[in-house]
């Protein structure tokens with residue numbers, strides 16, 4: 001019997017331990033040391049981003065974004081329901097109401113035509129989630145945000161090393177966030193970053209990350225002691241995860257290349273099943289160069305998806321569904337509001353199955369997963 005194939009396995013790119021030793025030798029392990037600054041400089045340069053702040057997680061970066069948007073009770077924030085919890089919880093924490101808008105059937109990203117309709121006088125921000133590293137229609141979303149004089153935030157948790165019209169995801173909204181959780185493309189266990197593309201937000205962002213103190217001003221010699229000036233939190237990342245992450249960021253192109261090669265393999269092997277109308281494969285429009293963050297199939301029904309998942313499990317292959325839509329979650333029903341029916345979201349949540357995808361996945365493993373899927377459909381269509 002063949003070995004199990006995991007859904008994800010954290011990839012090591014080479015220099016992680018060396019940089020961790022260096023961080024220890026440097027003698028500062030708390031936030032905002034040498035590796036924090038090296039990660040920030042690298043992200044700023046690659047994305048043309050005015051200021052990046054390293055955070056303890058993508059969730060922490062989203063919470064900072066929500067604070068910087070100054071949302072509160074009575075304010076609405078437009079976002080997909082087809083996303084991870086943190087996209088919404090960051091804003092709900094401040095009392096805002098998430099307004100869940102349906103996604104496009106091709107990319108599973110916010111449907112920009114519905115977004116324009118969902119804007120009300122209470123709307124304060126739009127959160128664009130680049131699902132699986134495929135860019136949202138940012139031009140249309142930016143236009144909707146600018147027409148309504150509201151903020152555009154990118155949840156680019158999946159989006160490092162992917163572009164929209166040649167520009168890095170995370171660099172396009174007023175604010176953007178990355179996640180370096182071990183399930184993402186570039187990792188450090190738990191970690192994240194806030195991309196600040198509106199320079200007017202930089203000073204307050206630095207204060208919020210430093211527990212609401214003006215410590216950065218103190219470090220720059222602009223005040224003679226630092227004190228409590230705003231309501232922040234301990235959002236920063238320690239130096240050990242940043243040292244690990246710096247190695248990964250330097251190797252990002254290789255990590256993405258490996259994922260793209262595996263995605264290409266899946267696509268080649270599964271294309272005949274898509275052509276036969278048995279399943280659907282991921283789609284990225286020409287403006288969106290994705291990073292192969294996730295590879296998934298969409299079955300024709302929820303029952304068929306569940307049966308395929310069980311079939312793969314029996315062959316010791318892990319696959320996972322995505323997401324329980326936020327508008328039908330316990331908390332989402334309590335604090336959010338769906339913008340009409342969300343048929344595409346409901347169908348995607350029922351029918352989507354993510355396949356194993358990580359840089360160390362082998363071509364042979366991609367073949368084995370694809371063969372099992374083909375065997376499953378051969379049985380289904382024999383009936």
Ligand SMILES: *Cc1c(COP(=O)(O)O)cnc(C)c1O
Pocket residue numbers: 057058059060083084086087129155157158178179180181190191192
């Ligand atoms: C992973 C993820 C987050 C949260 O990132 P963490 O680093 O795990 O806090 C937010 N949004 C989306 C879409 C994600 O996939």
